[in-house]
Amino acid sequence: MTTGVPGLTELWSRFENWLAKHAPGDYESLRQGCPGADIKRLEDSLGFSLHEDVRTTLxxxxxxxxxxxxxxxxxxxxxxxxxxxDGILEAHRDLVSMVEDAREEGEVDLVVGCIADMQWVPLARNISGDLLFVDHRHHHLGEIGEISFGDSEYRMLWPRMDLMLVDLCHSVESGAPVTSVPRVPVLYEGRMLEWHIRPPQQVS
Structure with a gap:
């Protein structure tokens, strides 16, 4: 089905090209891609197949x-x-541990599918330990969610990774906030990208 949205590889390339030109420190932080054997090791450890968006990104x-x-x-x-x-596996083990603890403590409804799930595959982590993940549950397959530990429930930010990258590319290229959260791109020292929370608009 044609959606009018470029492919994921093309979108990653567009975003990386912007980083190379405007935020070279971020661009240089990117590591080389994974061989297929390492991706299989990840799938074997998770116990299920990766969504194609995660596979492509790796x-x-x-x-x-x-x-x-x-x-x-x-x-x-x-x-x-x-x-x-290895970071994905470590973060996923933490989610699995949270689910197992919730089952032992009778708190499944408060945890599973709210702040942790065995079918959430961590994609990225911030310095505080919060996570972006790709949902692998059947009815949420491919969604990009955000876990902020301390919040009672995760937030779905984008329905697909390609739409995440379309949003991020538009934001860095135009300076506009992303659509899913009120954050705007700001360059720090001409070498790296930061995301600042945009204050609410004043009503005159």
Whole structure:
């Protein structure tokens, strides 16, 4: 079915080209893509097949160089850094542990599908430990969600990764806020991208 939206590889290339020109520190933080054997190792550990968007992203880039401080580049996805395969597995194990603890404590309704789920595949993490993930549940397949630990429920930010990248590309190219959250792109020291919360519009 034709949607009018460019393919994911083309969209990643468009976003990366903008980073290379305007935020070189972020661009240089991108790591080389994963071989198929590593992606299979990830799927075997998860226990299910990866959504094609996650697979494509890992084939392009196995995450970014790990940040040690907020002044280091690499958090160009709304302040989140792309995870490599080992980072995905670590973050997923944390989600699995939360689900298992909830089952033992009789708190499934408060946790599963709200703040953790075994079928959420972490995509990126910020320096506080919050996550962006790709939903692998049947009725939510491919959605991009945000877990902010401390909130009682996750937020669905985009229905698909290609739409996430369309939104991010438009935002960095025009300076407009992304559509899913009130965040605007700001360049820091001409080397990395930050996302600042836009204050609410004043009503005159």
């Amino acid at each position: 084939e392009l880039h196995n995450g970014v160089t790990i940040r040690r401080a907020s002044t280091e580049p690499g958090a160009f996805l709304l302040g989140y850094s792309l995870l490599d395969i």
